[in-house]
Amino acid sequence: MVRESVSDCTILARSIPPDHPVSVHAARVRGPRRLEELLTAPASPRTTDGPPEAGASSGGLDRGVLAVAMVVVLGAIMSILDVTVVNVALRHLSEDFKTDLATIQWVATGYTLALATVIPVTGWAASRFGTKRLYIISIILFVAGSALAGTAWDAPSLIAFRVLQGLGGGMIMPAGMTILTQAAGPQRVGQVMSIVGIPMLLGPILGPILGGYLVDDVSWRWIFYINVPIGAVAVVLAARILKKDQPGKGEKLDFLGLVLLSPGLAALIYGLATGAEKNDFARPDVLATTVGGAVLVLLFALHALSKRNTAPLIDLRLFKRRSVAAAAGTMVLFACAFFGAMLILPLYYQSIRHQNALHAGLLLAPQGFGAMITMPVGGKLTDKLGPGKVVLVGLATVVIGVAAFAMQITPDSSFWGLGGALFVMGMGMGMTMMPTMSAAMQTLQHAEVPRASTGLNIIQQVAGSIGTAFIAVLLATQLKDRGLPSGGDQAQQAAAFAKLPPETLAQVPHKMADAFQTTYWWSAALLLLAFLPALFLPRSKPENPAADAPMPMH
Template sequence: MVNEVKRSESIVVIALILVLGAIAPMLDATMTNVAVNTIMKDLGAGVDSIQWVSTGYVLALGIIVPITGWAIEWIDGKKLYLYGLMFFLAGSVVASVSTSIGLLIAGRVIQGIGSGIIIPLLTTLIVRSSGGENLGSLMSIIGIPAVLAPILGPTFGGFIVNSLDWHWIFYINVPIVIISAALIIFGLPNFEPSKKGKKLDIPSIVLLGGSFTSFILGISKVSELVSGTSNKAVLPLIISVLLMGGYVAYAILKEKSALVSLKLFKIKNFSASTILLVMSGLTVNGVMFLLPLYLQNIRGLSVVWSGIYLISQGIGLLVSRSLVGKLTDKLGARIVVQVSVFIGIAGTLPFTLFTASTSNLWIILVLFIRGIAQGGLTIPVMSDSYNNVPKELISEATTATRMLQNIGGAIGTAILATIIQHSIGSQAPTKDLLLTSYHNSFVFTVVSLVVALIPAFFLTNNRKKEVVKA
């Protein structure tokens, strides 16, 4: 009995050490979003350039996730987690000393690589250390950063920028990562690799990574079509289509080697889930990039106050997290997601009408509603992606969903930034023109939410099963 207690205590300690290492990467994304407007003015960058501070990070994270899935089977988990922390540390240092937008983006990409190693490993190593026991309580520990990030990140980031300087958003990561690394070196056991996993398929990574990167590059250049520089947008989009076509052909010819089996997309609810995960990148991640710009440039809020306002969205997400899982198990993902889409519309449509004089209470209330929708647009979709998936394809399904969710975030941010830039064009960005550009972005988000009802219809429906049984 004493040994069991000690073992359970040691597992909790392992979980807490791993979670501490993940706090900086998870908080970093929300802190950076709040500082985007300040960084843009300080570095003299446009929206089309500054969006890569978010897009580059999330794109790198999405591409590195499948590589991490392979590496955990071939490299000691403890060493791999430390590698992730070192990448994140290096990226934080580069970002913190950057004096140009190019250097800052490079730092963010390196940070994204580190996060792409740390975040997937967090769950995997905790499950391995527990042997599959007491997962409920351990998952609640894992959820700490995910819950704290949308609530504390914007406020903490706003406070740092207001009190110190935007560079300190990245400087602050340095001591946190060093402490985390020391705890992992001295407090974490080794996680021996099984060396039985699938070999890393370089052609898959190159084809998929190249396709997604080219697509985002093309989207970010669409705003220049008006100027007659269409090749800058069209060429990357053509390359993206060719690379994706190349992957499809490769996956057919090399079915056993390909990173993601095309068999998965024959499963109706899996295909619907992946489409929704990509679309949620626009409705969730993209809007998180947009909101701080709107609050600071139109509402005239300081960096601190814009962060405080965004707390209401984090609270909404926290409220929905506790209900969405139970409702999904009982009703199925279809109904939960469909209802969440309508809640998302109710939490986005008012932003297409809000002006600089709209009551602050309305802003806070609508942000809270948006937060509720976020939980219902991601958690049920992610869980439903595993329904009806054969056991031998579960690892590939995990790779696909995690990769597409993050890349969807990069695509969403790029699209909204392009809409803003396209609306402004070569004109001086007056307050009225900025308001119009933000309104256009929110209109596009609302339209995307309406379109999301189509794939949502193909998710699983438990109510139908209950009626058949009755």
């Protein structure tokens, strides 16, 4: 276990830029004791009326903040990677448990609904019990669910254990974001947000690759067992590195808000996902679930904004601030367009270019490489220039990348050309997503961070669900307009294609490519709309004389 901990921490330490003072110390690590001293060392002493200590110049991240960031990234990457890894294995799970895809799909859907149910309570729990305790408990729940899922004996047991995973996984990201934001302070929030973005990048890239390898060459059970050692290391490091909790006293849970929001989000996301899957939002069950969820969310909003509610589950009054509202609006439009577009990328490579899941995952890697280059730079520029300027450049870069990708989509496009467009898209994402989140966090007080982090995570989850549903339905409509089957599982689609006349069958690849191309143009248009709220993001760093001083941890 010690060796695994040292190995993981050494890898993370090497991710620090070579010119950063911490990297010099990390390079000299010669054993577990030396590494432990490095990671558990407190932040350099700072004052607000004198020059910063070495290693913290120009608002840089000191050793204490970097150590906290390593802990947060380790937990977050585990939970986000798990989603894409499991998606690759669904068909194999269907065969192994001898059940249909509609049933086994609940392995993914149940996890997502558990996320939606538990995220709203994260802000209250962080304030009431402390972020360190909440973070460790969430990882333990996630790891327990992973270990049990690996032992599942049938589909219902696997679905139940995935729900337990989701209850833990839903709290990891907002709790981690709160910990980092409070540790770094407002003027360095851009840099820490760029660190939080690492798992968001690696999940979609490494997930299909890792999932394909484990399912094909090892066992599907290891897509869950692999979380156990990673989670154990994360818990040990969190217990040693994160500061002692100072939870609030006597804060009551907004029970009515919880009753309205958690089921409302779950119903809304389930309705959107089911409608997209069936390509029919007018079905009575889909319509009732979606509308019912939306009504519950609306009732929660009215309840949270009521003057009589002094401690709402999610403080929606924060969104009256220009920076928070602009960040939320930008995030909604960006998540709808970008996450939706990412959903159909593997489908293009698999259905038209006939690549397997592993190769499709490798072909998506240029996007991650592009984001890895710009995300640290975008974080530093956000803290120095203000998020508004960085996000506008990032959005423009994303639009250029999506447009370049759309123009190239054919049945025999050059993989190099498509990879170049994905690289540009990734560069734009690295300068858009986390700087947008930073715009909201920079203006918040210490006590406001947990609920704002929770609210922004909910917005991202819902916007991503809306975007994937919108893009999926749009693609299905485009395929249908061209006389191609667009519904059912793979076997049903194969049977439908077999019934097509020969002259139509010969044109299938070109018609499918044309449908994908039109869909991506719609995604680019939606991204252009994100410029409207982005224009209202702050274009200067926050004026706070004590901003460089790390905030006290919960």
